[in-house]
Amino acid sequence: MxxxxxxxxxxxxxxxxxxxxxxxxxxxxxxxxxxxxxxxxxxxxxxxxxxxxxxxxxxxxxxxxxxxxxxxxxxxxxxxxxxxxxxxxxxxxxxxxxxxxxxxxxxxxxxxxxxxxxxxxxxxxxxxxxxxxxxxxxxxxxxxxxxxxxxxxxxxxxPADLYRPVYEPGKYLAFLGRISPEKRPDRAIELAERVGIKLLIAAKVDKADEEYFKEVIKPRLKSPWVEFIGEITEKEKQEFLGEALALLMLIDWPEPFGLVMIEANACGTPVIAWRCGSVPEIIEDGRNGFIVESMEEAERAVEGLSGLSRRECRRVFEEHFTxxxxxxxxxxxxxxxxxxxxxxxxxxx
Structure with a gap:
């Protein structure tokens, strides 16, 4: 054709x-x-x-x-x-x-x-x-x-071979994408501080969101539980996502899809996501991640990560998102x- x-x-x-x-x-x-x-x-x-x-x-x-x-x-x-x-x-x-x-x-x-x-x-x-x-x-x-x-x-x-699955337990929580109010990096920071696990933020800051970053997010980067990496390349995603304990997707908007969720699953990494937009279509609660509706539920989700199989996360990707x-x-x-x-x-x- x-x-x-x-x-x-x-x-x-x-x-x-x-x-x-x-x-x-x-x-x-x-x-x-x-x-x-x-x-x-x-x-x-x-x-x-x-x-x-x-x-x-x-x-x-x-x-x-x-x-x-x-x-x-x-x-x-x-x-x-x-x-x-x-x-x-x-x-x-x-x-x-x-x-x-x-x-x-x-x-x-x-x-x-x-x-x-x-x-x-x-x-x-x-x-x-x-x-x-x-x-x-x-x-x-x-x-x-x-x-x-x-x-x-x-x-x-x-592509099925774009990312290599990592089945060993991850070391940190990850936020990947764009700094903006609807992506709620502030929720990700709050969760990291609540559970006492390091959060790595790999994200770009558009001009439209510079004021939000400066006034809301930048002051919170002083937290010992947060490290801001900035925008990363496609090649750097393998290590960033593959070595993460979980990807945080605590959004506050009607996400049309959320590509980063399937990128994480391709690496074997589970996702903790807020129930918004397409999230329930991508995440099977308790299989390739957890769907939450409050910070308390997000805390319990972090505690439950040890019960998820990283191989199962990869399997969901291979079944539905190639x-x-x-x-x-x-x-x-x-x-x-x-x-x-x-x-x-x-x-x-």
Whole structure:
């Protein structure tokens, strides 16, 4: 099958540092190529892929310090449409920018929505484009917009050999990702202090969250139970997650998926997660981690970690969250779009 993957330009594919969506696009693209499909990737020029790369910006916009990020994305959509006849299906990962144009074509396409959908301004916008074919990354993600034309839910997956499972007990609690109010690193710090176990924080601080970091988190880094490492690379994740006693995911927002949870499980590391968003779809309470709803429950979860099997954590990953499974499910959706007698676009009134 001739498939186009259209990635955000904020990070390279795969990203050099933080970048969940771009990382998933990379894993999907490489697996589709491995399975013998003809894949074209629209992404930043510093991306690395075995697919055909169509560079739509010289390098990742975040690292290049580009101020107007909209213009490069509009340019990319134009390039995709110019080349549309070369593809059997176009898979967009750029939210909604392409929707007004795609509804006026007969091109087979779908859009995976990677972010939160509960912001008030999204409701009228997506109601206008409710006929477009969308894919969710969890069933929880759909709840704010149940009226959309959801053609499937495909959980993220990563290569089975990307991380090596570590079955020896871990040494510390881990927080990995982004410093922001909704990620609740303050809860992770509080839990570490309650149970008296070292917490390592490997996270980036976006400009939008600098004030939160400075006023709320930085003063608490003086705790003897906390060590702030900063943003880490993909290669550094193996050691960071593999040697952790547990990953803390004590979030306070409707997490659409939470890629770090399956990365931890791939390393054999259990997850202690707050019951929010997609968490109950990823974590089987008592099998690959614990789901909690209070700090007291989180404390008991830490105490119960010795009763969890790190081999079982890895087994859950292998059963449900590999790139091979993700690609297989997307291919089924691609085929279903190609087989439709009536394309999914909105006819002019």
């Amino acid at each position: 001739r498939i186009a993957q259209v990635a955000p330009l904020f990070e390279a594919v795969p990203p050099k540092l933080y970048g969940g969506t771009e990382r998933v696009v990379s894993w999907l693209t490489e697996e589709l190529v491995r399975q013998g499909h003809e894949v074209t990737l629209f992404a930043s020029g510093d991306s690395k892929t075995s697919a055909r790369l169509i560079p739509c910006a010289p390098q990742a916009l975040r690292l290049a310090g580009v101020k107007d990020t909209l213009a490069p994305h509009v340019f990319m959509v134009e390039r995709v449409l110019r080349m549309a006849s070369e593809f059997d299906v176009i898979h967009f990962h750029i939210d909604y920018l392409h929707l007004p144009l795609m509804r006026r074509t007969k091109i087979s396409y779908l859009t995976t929505l990677h972010g939160r959908l509960d912001l008030p301004e999204m409701f009228p916008f997506y109601k206008e484009f409710r006929e477009a074919p969308f894919v969710s990354i969890s069933n929880a993600q759909r709840r704010p917009l149940p009226f959309l034309n959801w053609i499937g839910t495909v959980y993220h997956g990563l 790139a091979e499974r993700m690609a297989r499910e997307y291919l089924a959706l691609y085929e279903s779009l190609r087989m439709r007698e009536v394309p999914l676009w909105r006819k002019a009134a």
